Structure formats: structure tokens, C-alpha cells
Amino acid sequence: PLDLLRAERLRGAPLGARADALEARAELIAHLVVPAGLEHLRRGENGRVDENDIVSIAIGQGYVTVTTLQLANAYATLAEEGTRYEPRIVLRVLGPMDDPRVPGPVVLENEPVVAEKIPMPAEVWDPIHRGLLGVASSASPRGTAYTTFQGFDLESFAITSKTGTATVAKKADTSVFAAYGPDAEPSMVVTAILEESGYGGEAAAPVTRRIFEQ
Numbered sequence: 001p002l003d004l005l006r007a008e009r010l011r012g013a014p015l016g017a018r019a020d021a022l023e024a025r026a027e028l029i030a031h032l033v034v035p036a037g038l039e040h041l042r043r044g045e046n047g048r049v050d051e052n053d054i055v056s057i058a059i060g061q062g063y064v065t066v067t068t069l070q071l072a073n074a075y076a077t078l079a080e081e082g083t084r085y086e087p088r089i090v091l092r093v094l095g096p097m098d099d100p101r102v103p104g105p106v107v108l109e110n111e112p113v114v115a116e117k118i119p120m121p122a123e124v125w126d127p128i129h130r131g132l133l134g135v136a137s138s139a140s141p142r143g144t145a146y147t148t149f150q151g152f153d154l155e156s157f158a159i160t161s162k163t164g165t166a167t168v169a170k171k172a173d174t175s176v177f178a179a180y181g182p183d184a185e186p187s188m189v190v191t192a193i194l195e196e197s198g199y200g201g202e203a204a205a206p207v208t209r210r211i212f213e214q
Helices: 003-007 025-029 050-060 068-079 122-137 204-211
Strands: 083-085 092-094 107-111 115-117 161-166 172-179 188-194
Touching: 003 092, 068 083, 068 122, 068 161, 068 172, 122 161, 161 204, 172 204, 188 204
Parallel strands: none
Antiparallel strands: 083 115, 092 107, 161 172, 172 188
């Protein structure tokens, strides 16, 4: 997570896409950042950054804010072992159909565009990957989404995932779940954020499972 933050220069850059790549205004104003950089973090008498802030950032709280698409793109980057692509809403545009049973000709197709490559050596990626793989599959110690994915065919479609709980003062917990699969050859990333719905494994994870089951 800190490598992803560093990749955004800790300066308020959106972890979504440029305005000419994605016409989604909310994505241009939401950030996965420490505002204006590390100089805004609290510091103790010795000048060192407050450890509580560092821990909060590492688990996605404190100064970190993120949209659903940005979270999905972060997990897609992890699935690609550090290659981050610009997200696209439109994959292709088809022309008029002569036969309603046959798709029209392709008139525009958006090719994947690599935004950047984040260094993610095996000694960094492997332990993160093992941990996320166990969220839905590990019985002992029990993963936080293990119960939710009971009965799901994880052998043929392994899920790499993370439950999360976002908090806002004077509001109930927001349920968060992000996942990609199948683990061997990732082709899908699914994220769900359900406001004031409880813990990640209770509300968002079941929604995500239903999407994978489709």
C-alpha cells in the first residue's frame, strides 16, 4: 500500500485516470493520498512522524480516501504485479446491426494503456499475495471472508481478496470488500463499498461473491 502511495507522489494525484481517459468527475477529485505530502503528518517532539499516522495509512484509514474505482484499480495493479493501467468505461463501440442477432461492426476499440509500472519484487508481492489469497480460503487461521465463501468453488476459481471497514465519526461502519480472480489468471476485479452496513465480511463480501457467481 505504501508503494502505491509513493507512486502517486503523495501529492494528491488521482489513482484513477486523466480527464481525457476517463470522463468521471468524481474520480478526478477523490484521492488516495497523504494531503500535500508527508510534511502534513503529525510529528513528535523528536521530529519523527507519528507512528499512529503511519499505521492508519497502512490499513487504509487516517489520511487515506479512495473511491470504488480507485480501489479496484489498485487491486488490478496488484494482480498485474505492479503494472497499472488507465481504467476505461468503454471497451469498444459497435456500429449499427443489420441483423439483431449479430453484433454490428467494431467502429472504435480502446486498447489497454499502461499508466506506470510500480516496482513490486517477489519478496514484497509474494507475502501480500499469500495473505490476500487466504482471506476467503484459509480455515486456520480463519480468513475474514472464509465463512462468506463457504460453498464457492475456490479450487477452480480462487479469490484473492481483502475485507475492510471504513469509519466516519458519528456514523455506522462502512463495509468494504475488494477482490480479483481467478487467482492463476486474473480476469476480473470486483470491489464493493456499502455505506453504514457493518464489517467488510458481513455485507460487501457477500455482494462481491454474487457478482463472481454470475
